[in-house]
Amino acid sequence: MNPADLAAVAEQERQRQRQLLLRIFLCYSTPCLSAGAQQVRGALEELIRERDLAVRLEIVATGCMGPCSRGPLLRLRRADGDEQIFERVTPELARAILLQALELAPPQVAPLDPDLPFFTRQTRVVLANSGWIDPERLEDSIAHGAYAALAHALHEMTPEEVCAEIKQSGLRGRGGGGYPTGVKWNLVRKAPAERKFVVANGDEGDPGAYMDRTIMESDPHRVLEGMAIAGYAVGAEQGYIYVRGEYPLAASRLAAAIRQAERRGLLGSRILDSNFNFRIDLRIGAGAFVCGEETALMKSIMGRRGQPVPRPPYPAQKGLWGFPTLINNVETYANVGPIISRGAEWFAAMGTGKSRGTKVFALCGEVVNSGLIEVEMGIRLRDIVFEIGGGLPDGGRFKAAQTGGPSGGCIPAQHLDTPVDYESLKELGSIMGSGGLIVMGEGSCMPDVAKFFMDFCMDESCGKCVPCRVGTVEMRRLLGRITDGSATMEDFATLEQLCELVRETSLCGLGMTAPNPVLNTLRYFRDEYLAHIVDRQCPAGVCNLDRIPLLKLPEHAHVLTLFKERTDAGHHPDDQ
Amino acid sequence: MPVITLTINDELVSARSGQSLLEAIRDHGIDLPTLCHLDGLSARGGCRLCLVEVAGSPRLLPACTTEAVEGMVVTTHNERIDRYRRMILELTFAERNHTCAVCVSNGHCELQALAAELGMDRVRYDYLNPDLGLDTSHRLFGVDHNRCLLCLRCVRVCDEVEGAHTWDVAGRGIASRVITDLNRPWGQSESCTECGKCVEVCPTGALFDKGASVGEMEKESRFLRRILDGREKRQWRR
Numbered sequence: 001m002n003p004a005d006l007a008a009v010a011e012q013e014r015q016r017q018r019q020l021l022l023r024i025f026l027c028y029s030t031p032c033l034s035a036g037a038q039q040v041r042g043a044l045e046e047l048i049r050e051r052d053l054a055v056r057l058e059i060v061a062t063g064c065m066g067p068c069s070r071g072p073l074l075r076l077r078r079a080d081g082d083e084q085i086f087e088r089v090t091p092e093l094a095r096a097i098l099l100q101a102l103e104l105a106p107p108q109v110a111p112l113d114p115d116l117p118f119f120t121r122q123t124r125v126v127l128a129n130s131g132w133i134d135p136e137r138l139e140d141s142i143a144h145g146a147y148a149a150l151a152h153a154l155h156e157m158t159p160e161e162v163c164a165e166i167k168q169s170g171l172r173g174r175g176g177g178g179y180p181t182g183v184k185w186n187l188v189r190k191a192p193a194e195r196k197f198v199v200a201n202g203d204e205g206d207p208g209a210y211m212d213r214t215i216m217e218s219d220p221h222r223v224l225e226g227m228a229i230a231g232y233a234v235g236a237e238q239g240y241i242y243v244r245g246e247y248p249l250a251a252s253r254l255a256a257a258i259r260q261a262e263r264r265g266l267l268g269s270r271i272l273d274s275n276f277n278f279r280i281d282l283r284i285g286a287g288a289f290v291c292g293e294e295t296a297l298m299k300s301i302m303g304r305r306g307q308p309v310p311r312p313p314y315p316a317q318k319g320l321w322g323f324p325t326l327i328n329n330v331e332t333y334a335n336v337g338p339i340i341s342r343g344a345e346w347f348a349a350m351g352t353g354k355s356r357g358t359k360v361f362a363l364c365g366e367v368v369n370s371g372l373i374e375v376e377m378g379i380r381l382r383d384i385v386f387e388i389g390g391g392l393p394d395g396g397r398f399k400a401a402q403t404g405g406p407s408g409g410c411i412p413a414q415h416l417d418t419p420v421d422y423e424s425l426k427e428l429g430s431i432m433g434s435g436g437l438i439v440m441g442e443g444s445c446m447p448d449v450a451k452f453f454m455d456f457c458m459d460e461s462c463g464k465c466v467p468c469r470v471g472t473v474e475m476r477r478l479l480g481r482i483t484d485g486s487a488t489m490e491d492f493a494t495l496e497q498l499c500e501l502v503r504e505t506s507l508c509g510l511g512m513t514a515p516n517p518v519l520n521t522l523r524y525f526r527d528e529y530l531a532h533i534v535d536r537q538c539p540a541g542v543c544n545l546d547r548i549p550l551l552k553l554p555e556h557a558h559v560l561t562l563f564k565e566r567t568d569a570g571h572h573p574d575d576q
Numbered sequence: 577m578p579v580i581t582l583t584i585n586d587e588l589v590s591a592r593s594g595q596s597l598l599e600a601i602r603d604h605g606i607d608l609p610t611l612c613h614l615d616g617l618s619a620r621g622g623c624r625l626c627l628v629e630v631a632g633s634p635r636l637l638p639a640c641t642t643e644a645v646e647g648m649v650v651t652t653h654n655e656r657i658d659r660y661r662r663m664i665l666e667l668t669f670a671e672r673n674h675t676c677a678v679c680v681s682n683g684h685c686e687l688q689a690l691a692a693e694l695g696m697d698r699v700r701y702d703y704l705n706p707d708l709g710l711d712t713s714h715r716l717f718g719v720d721h722n723r724c725l726l727c728l729r730c731v732r733v734c735d736e737v738e739g740a741h742t743w744d745v746a747g748r749g750i751a752s753r754v755i756t757d758l759n760r761p762w763g764q765s766e767s768c769t770e771c772g773k774c775v776e777v778c779p780t781g782a783l784f785d786k787g788a789s790v791g792e793m794e795k796e797s798r799f800l801r802r803i804l805d806g807r808e809k810r811q812w813r814r
């Protein structure tokens with residue numbers, strides 16, 4: 001395939017789509033599938049067969065449309081451009097919706113208000129096609145512009161120019177660290193070596209986060225295209241995409257996408273009639289959070305135990321099998337195509353000073369609309385929670401928003417007007433992270449939240465280095481004591497010292513950031529910790545402290561308890 | 577071999593390029609505590625005792641895995657680092673069972689010696705005391721997981737020097753433990769050559785000769801360097 005063929009395929013597919021009377025988009029991403037999208041599809045297909053409608057319409061099983069908590073979602077689009085979107089669609093509702101759309105029955109089901117801030121306040125770049133295309137049909141992606149940026153880069157730009165464009169755009173890594181992507185690409189491009197590699201990090205282990213999964217499930221070609229452009233820019237001919245084992249749908253859609261792209265000459269040898277060869281292989285992780293860390297991920301790709309190794313040397317110097325390796329997050333790659341197509345300036349115009357473009361968040365917790373959103377950087381946290389998210393259910397009061405998962409922290413109500421960008425969040429002691437955003441109401445107990453994240457880090461520690469392997473367990477025990485009411489002020493001091501130690505002396509990012517949820521909740525909610533320790537009270541009413549004795553003694557030690565009671569009552573232990 | 581210059585504890589010193597920071601520091605006569613490192617095995621960076629401050633790096637860096645480079649300014653000891661080292665040792669003692677008085681390595685143990693040397697006089701953390709058991713199925717040796725500190729010297733010596741790769745690690749985090757073959761008893765191992773290298777390099781009483789009683793398990797720390805020199809420098813050729 002050459003660039004002209006690509007344009008022809010796009011036009012042909014657009015023609016075909018225009019001729020249909022009605023297109024039914026049904027969200028076929030994991031959350032909607034688990035809410036019953038498959039049954040909805042079954043009902044629709046049955047109706048189509050019954051009434052012999054197939055020639056005039058088609059069902060498009062798409063990726064995520066956004067408001068996942070209202071799934072399954074169904075969108076209708078008529079030839080005249082008229083659109084309606086329906087929520088919580090059951091098989092019965094689906095039949096009614098289709099019949100009313102074809103004017104075979106009177107209108108019964110009301111569509112969702114298209115002016116909901118949930119839709120209007122978003123800026124969809126990475127997710128532009130998500131919910132609009134069938135991720136399993138290459139032509140559909142091509143009709144929406146897939147591989148045009150790659151064709152442009154291969155035929156009109158030098159690798160240097162591609163790196164320069166990415167650098168100029170101000171794109172920063174979406175995997176958590178926020179490292180300038182263009183700078184990283186340039187490092188790999190300039191590294192002298194016979195072979196180089198490109199890796200896409202789709203491990204995404206943060207609890208509650210599913211941004212990368214959605215991107216891979218909904219628009220796999222966008223990720224592959226970004227990787228191919230990166231390969232061209234840095235001089236690599238081999239790429240790996242590392243997907244965690246818990247994402248079978250993402251993996252199978254990627255595998256299918258790779259096959260389709262190879263068959264059409266969009267990946268493989270002499271891509272799009274150029275001299276550039278680029279293969280992509282899929283690697284499936286076995287579910288260890290730490291394998292998202294770049295050095296551990298590379299060990300895992302090479303078939304070794306997925307444990308981090310000290311940096312430097314950085315992957316850009318010495319990565320897979322000792323060769324320079326570019327490793328970026330899936331969402332980072334998903335931004336590449338649009339930047340090359342529309343230019344660095346277009347991209348840089350979105351966002352704030354040092355945080356350009358958009359960010360995808362998985363909005364969850366106590367909000368009316370939870371789901372996947374993409375917003376321009378710099379949007380106020382308040383707007384995310386109260387406009388897009390629709391506020392807290394049942395008039396609940398906002399207490400904090402947790403960002404950045406186990407490496408992050410909580411942003412309290414007094415900072416609701418903070419613009420959401422890398423710098424501002426860092427200043428508040430949290431981080432952008434990969435994009436998990438959990439909204440918490442007054443009923444959340446902060447030491448309990450910290451305990452949850454410490455539990456996670458303790459379970460996910462790889463065990464290589466002592467501060468993380470043992471430190472997280474000891475911290476977890478201390479937090480446990482705080483939340484069950486048996487902690488002393490000395491325990492509290494020990495906890496704070498351990499936070500410092502683990503942060504400063506751990507080998508990789510997991511250990512270094514494991515204390516963050518504790519440190520950050522201490523910063524804003526110290527009183528709550530003290531209430532647990534000094535007053536033995538849980539202000540949020542989560543911990544039930546009053547039921548637990550100061551010392552938890554085993555049964556046989558009741559003698560000691562008696563002894564304690566006597567001394568407490570003012571008796572001297574000796575005066576029997 | 578090209579020579580580089582760096583500053584260690586305010587003193588200008590020279591080192592060979594390509595040397596690790598640990599080698600450069602030790603060559604200069606400064607004592608840096610280590611547990612997972614062993615001269616002759618690949619560097620691991622796991623015990624975190626050799627952490628040093630390097631000017632320009634916001635993080636502490638492990639000397640064993642950091643290359644010495646021209647112009648580096650390094651601090652090996654100060655109040656903060658020493659405090660961290662003691663805390664890390666405390667964590668190591670809290671992790672498993674270290675009741676020295678009844679240990680085969682009492683008096684000859686690197687962990688015990690380091691604790692004394694660094695002035696670790698108490699453990700502030702909960703003793704976790706997991707019951708990990710003992711494997712004495714091997715004809716000559718035994719492993720007491722309760723004394724293991726997961727330095728993985730045994731894993732590396734068996735893989736890198738003996739070439740048997742009998743040892744490995746199972747589990748992760750606090751549940752990590754060393755295993756033989758595919759987690760079969762050591763005595764049933766088909767790969768173990770019974771060379772004894774792992775026992776000799778183990779810094780604690782975790783690996784021992786069968787029959788050793790309290791305080792009897794002495795290890796010969798120089799033996800690894802000796803056999804490696806013998807191989808590399810061909811000292812044994814007739």
Ligand SMILES: Cc1cc2nc3c(=O)[nH]c(=O)nc-3n(C[C@H](O)[C@H](O)[C@H](O)COP(=O)(O)O)c2cc1C
Pocket residue numbers: 172173174175176177178179181201202203204205206289290291292293294295327328329330332434508509510
């Ligand atoms: C414990 C740990 C887990 C991580 N998990 C992920 C992950 O799941 N996905 C990801 O993209 N990056 C993850 N990272 C960050 C990666 O190490 C790396 O910085 C990132 O993939 C680089 O891509 P970027 O520059 O595009 O952000 C993790 C880091 C740590 C320390």
Ligand code: SF4
Pocket residue numbers: 290307308460461462463464465466468469506507508509510511512
């Ligand atoms: S910090 Fe934790 S996860 Fe990272 S290497 Fe050390 S033990 Fe493993």
Ligand code: SF4
Pocket residue numbers: 673674675676677679680681682683685686687688723780781782
């Ligand atoms: S291994 Fe060392 S520190 Fe542990 S009990 Fe034995 S002598 Fe003591």
Ligand code: SF4
Pocket residue numbers: 733734738740741742743767768769770771772773774775
């Ligand atoms: S005795 Fe030798 S071969 Fe056997 S486990 Fe130990 S080092 Fe490996």
Ligand code: SF4
Pocket residue numbers: 723724725726727728729730731754774777778779780782783
């Ligand atoms: S058995 Fe000995 S050498 Fe092996 S990891 Fe444990 S302490 Fe280290």
Ligand code: FES
Pocket residue numbers: 027028029030031032033063064065066067068069071072073371372
């Ligand atoms: S999965 Fe259907 S809307 Fe997100």
Ligand code: FES
Pocket residue numbers: 609610611612613620621622623624625626627638639640641
């Ligand atoms: S000796 Fe360097 S970390 Fe163990």
